[in-house]
Amino acid sequence: MNYNFSEKLRVMKPSAIREIFKSLGTPGSISFAAGNPSPESFPISDIKRLTDDILTNQPVTALQYGVTEGYTELRELVSRRLKTVYGIGSCDDDTIIVTGGQQGIELTCKVFCSEGDIVVCENPSFIGALNAFRSLGARLMGVPLCENGIDTAALEKILSENERVKLLYTIPSFQNPSGITSTLENRRAVYELARRYDIIIIEDNPYGDLRFTGEDVPTYKSFDSDGRVVYCGSFSKILSAGIRIGTLTANKEIVSKIVVAKQVEDVHTNVFFQMVTAKFIKECDLEKHILKIRELYRHKATVMLEALDRYMPKDVSYTRPEGGIFLWCTLPEGIRLSDFVSLAAEKNVFVVPGTAFLPDESEPTRSFRLNYSMPSDSEIDKGIRLLAETVSELR
């Protein structure tokens, strides 16, 4: 039969990154395209021990249906940690467990955006979030990202000219894909604009724990006196990505709506790994484990930046992230991004073209994303050298 799909599906495309991810793995290839945490960041032996403990002592709880809000003990432990580490959470707020950070973002848009409402996104931004907003019939408007964070003049222009803006989506720390961290001053200015134009901020902070240099910047949620910030957290980069455990913290009224929306998507997040995560926080030293991951990524980022400094022509620019797992590289004028990405792929080096991260994908860009959490030190060195050669060959 001929299938007649819904209107929304017609605008949705597979994520470029996940498609690249599938085509990887040819021997000898070097990938800077992933968004994966380093496998070295998984505390395998602890997880194994906790798993055994849970299946010995609480197997039925772990394998039976749970409640949509999440495993109570984990919710409490996460709330406490967010309060202690980030100053997040008032008595009007609630924290629930979601199926990865992705679900928190998608659900927040679902409860706030009707067809045609506008979500303002950093330009560039996380493709998974952009696609989620598109899938819900929201319109995307990009606001440029500067060295200090969101371009507030551009943001004000968008807000003043568009009545239907409902949400601002931001990754304020070690942004995906740019690696940029916005300053406190910038965050306060953005919050003031959100207040003036009465919009909600989705603060997506999956990399927040992964600072390896510089000083922590307070989260939006920590100074959210209005209850207009929905804070999305994740255990993907500090415990395991495959277990799909994310968190969401927001005003109770918002959370109650999100719970209803989550119920129809997957009933609840898998209980077993909520219990593993709770046990890990309680019985192991999460903060110490995070310090180890920070050291690992500090090293990887240093190796990549040194290779870029050594090999890249002076007119190739790149960000110098203070944490996270990505940096953002921009080609000189005169080189076409698509030519560069293709030629690099011929040399078996894979990057994600910046186009994938644009709210408006028809916009021209000469930037691409580099990931340093997955490749080995020698792959980083060799891969960056090959990318530099690619630039020279395209002059």
Next chain:
Amino acid sequence: MNYNFSEKLRVMKPSAIREIFKSLGTPGSISFAAGNPSPESFPISDIKRLTDDILTNQPVTALQYGVTEGYTELRELVSRRLKTVYGIGSCDDDTIIVTGGQQGIELTCKVFCSEGDIVVCENPSFIGALNAFRSLGARLMGVPLCENGIDTAALEKILSENERVKLLYTIPSFQNPSGITSTLENRRAVYELARRYDIIIIEDNPYGDLRFTGEDVPTYKSFDSDGRVVYCGSFSKILSAGIRIGTLTANKEIVSKIVVAKQVEDVHTNVFFQMVTAKFIKECDLEKHILKIRELYRHKATVMLEALDRYMPKDVSYTRPEGGIFLWCTLPEGIRLSDFVSLAAEKNVFVVPGTAFLPDESEPTRSFRLNYSMPSDSEIDKGIRLLAETVSELR
């Protein structure tokens, strides 16, 4: 601040069942309200052994991001089993892993229904599916369920009068909540109507493996020559509900759209339990395990039916399911369902009022759902006796 939620959220309510589920657990209470499998159905020691094996030998695969379609080996094993056991799957079909059967149902509606499109549902039907359709802006129309299955005359009337019907949602075996199994003749007649009016059928079959009496009836998908059936399966009732592993089988073109829609919801289903499930199918005897569960539920259903036969006044009617975990009970005229449910709750016996399962919740009903997989034999006997007393007291 005052929150301005999306249009869709305004029509969504928390699932009555999951709300009841939360309020349960007071000591001495007897619940027939759950939809949970019996904890005895979880193969705990096998899961523990497989878990240990996976975390010893393939920990990185289990804890890293996976692909949206699901763990390849599990997809192959599920396809093979569906082919062998149910004759499901042609060369044009594809099978993917989803986060519980719920996600498969929700995603199918998402890819087919635009705002205002109609989903025809059995009346009564599974509340999680009804709420998912509502959340996507679809309109629900109920078609009565008779002893042999869907009332085909009523279905034809709906299809001939409503151009915007896109989907028929059916649970043909051991239906939730009614316990009814439709006959092959009924299924063929419904399929012919779907063909004539060119609509898609969602065949939801989470209880299909749990037949404890009578002969198997072929699934819709097994005679789906047009590729108009989306088959949703689940491991919740045969392995574990908390692990959130469901399956979806449909024409490749449909599946490719569903994969794109799934990507924005949760990226992929938790990898670890996809591996556990694959290993269970490969190394343990799933079919033998299922036979044990069937025996368990045959016993439970018998205990409940005997109690109903013994205690209930003759003018209370109920279905006699051939499998699954539910039966459907109807009060005599003159007794108000809400009075009955409240008085039963005062006696610490909980049932789900039929209202929750109606596509149009304003419709009157005197029916309620009884679950027999969770309560113990003595709880079933005592609970049914108390429900019978409740009927008498309300005369």
